[in-house]
Amino acid sequence: MNAFGLIQIGLILPSITIISCLQCNHLPLQQRKVIENSLRLLDKMGKKFPQQCLREKMPFRFPTQVLQPRQKETVGVAIEEIFRYIFYIFSKNLTLAAWDGTALDQFQNGLYMQIEQLETCVTKKHIQHRWSKEVNRLKLKKYFQKIDCFLTDKQHDLCSWEISRVEMRKCLQLIDKMTRKI
Secondary structure (H helix, E strand, C coil), X not given: CCHHHHHHHHHHHHHHHHHHHHHHXXXXXXXXXXXXXXXXXXXXXXXXXXXXXXXXXXXCCCCHHHHCCCCHHXXXXXXXXXXXXXXXXXXXXXCCCCCCHHHHXXXXXXXXXXXXXHHHHHCCHHHHHHHHHCHHHHHHHHHHHHHHHHHHHCCCCHXXXXXXXXXXXXXXXHHHHHHHHC
């Protein structure tokens, strides 16, 4: 590589770092906007909750202690993980969901972009290492496994998707509530 190429790289790297830091400083505001948009898209994806699905409701019980502010970074890692689980759930067998495909795509894209942003801002090895050993991470995993098993047991039928959509709405509302406190 020539000297001019090295100079260009030397000028670009600090710019990327500065831009990344600026984005991370505004992360709570960005999260609120993404969550508001995601909630709007969840509503747009489906119609009113079907009456016939009321009998099948499940008490999934989101582990709210996961979002208790111990450290801002730890909460960020928890939120990133929640977004990853939601993205995973909504990337599965959606054929019986009968949702608006455009809204679903926008919902998935918004989640993916937010996961990428969070990964850039809160990925610190010691925080993730500590978070990975916590009981809260296991509780979060168990919660989403329960939803995943519910969908599988119901063969991803319309009601199971509608119940899951309502549950994901609750998750996003809890994250929104937490980010407003931070």
